[in-house]
Amino acid sequence: MTTATHLSSLGRAEATLFVRAKGNIVNVLFIPVMLLVVLVVTMTRFDLDSLGLALGPVMLSTTAGVVLVFALYVPLTTAYVVRRDELLLKRLRTGELSDPVILTGTALPAVAVAVVQFLLVSAIVVALTDAGLPTAPHYPLIALVLGCAMLAALACATSAFARNAENVQAALLPAVLVLPATSGAFFPLEAMPQEVQDVFQWTPLAPVIDLVRAGWSGDVGAGEALVRVGTLAAWTAIAAGAGHRWFRWEPRT
Numbered sequence: 001m002t003t004a005t006h007l008s009s010l011g012r013a014e015a016t017l018f019v020r021a022k023g024n025i026v027n028v029l030f031i032p033v034m035l036l037v038v039l040v041v042t043m044t045r046f047d048l049d050s051l052g053l054a055l056g057p058v059m060l061s062t063t064a065g066v067v068l069v070f071a072l073y074v075p076l077t078t079a080y081v082v083r084r085d086e087l088l089l090k091r092l093r094t095g096e097l098s099d100p101v102i103l104t105g106t107a108l109p110a111v112a113v114a115v116v117q118f119l120l121v122s123a124i125v126v127a128l129t130d131a132g133l134p135t136a137p138h139y140p141l142i143a144l145v146l147g148c149a150m151l152a153a154l155a156c157a158t159s160a161f162a163r164n165a166e167n168v169q170a171a172l173l174p175a176v177l178v179l180p181a182t183s184g185a186f187f188p189l190e191a192m193p194q195e196v197q198d199v200f201q202w203t204p205l206a207p208v209i210d211l212v213r214a215g216w217s218g219d220v221g222a223g224e225a226l227v228r229v230g231t232l233a234a235w236t237a238i239a240a241g242a243g244h245r246w247f248r249w250e251p252r253t
Contacts, residue, residue, distance in 0.1 A: 056131025
């Protein structure tokens with residue numbers, strides 16, 4: 001069997017388990033939508049015009065950040081912990097599947113849901129704000145691809161710090177609070193002091209926010225975009241290294 005066949009089979013099996021978990025339905029459907037409603041009200045309280053921003057691109061970038069964290073990172077970390085405690089990952093390793101195939105196959109449903117949710121919510125945001133089609137669609141595409149890879153790798157690393165499924169939320173809490181708050185997903189970084197902006201622009205999720213926004217605003221030059229892509233690629237590599245080092249294949253004792 002080919003790697004593609006293995007991934008397809010494992011992805012379908014994981015999708016079935018993913019849908020059966022009621023907590024995933026809450027994380028994927030309700031939490032991002034509720035957060036976006038709150039953030040629409042929050043963003044409108046800022047004088048976006050004076051910051052050189054438009055509501056449409058800002059909300060689209062916010063959508064990307066919220067979806068990646070709550071529709072991908074949170075449920076996938078939980079899935080890794082649950083599959084580990086069920087000894088499913090250990091059993092899969094005894095077969096012909098390689099470690100990357102097992103981890104990628106487990107992540108496929110969450111990645112697919114995150115991408116679909118971003119597209120659906122983005123369509124709604126575009127319709128409501130008249131943002132139009134992206135002028136540089138390659139920027140959001142790169143942001144989504146690398147963002148999904150980074151958050152999936154971070155889920156691998158985070159799962160190592162959850163003793164079991166009951167306390168996985170405690171392991172998730174630091175990243176769930178810090179990643180959106182330091183990236184511009186919860187509020188425009190342009191509203192913060194310049195010193196804070198200079199630090200936060202290098203945080204893991206900030207390049208995703210910047211690149212998605214740039215896809216619609218078109219106000220980012222090629223050099224600056226390359227820096228953001230490089231920063232995101234570097235964080236993806238760091239997350240992958242952390243996941244490789246810390247991921248546990250057997251239950252914690």
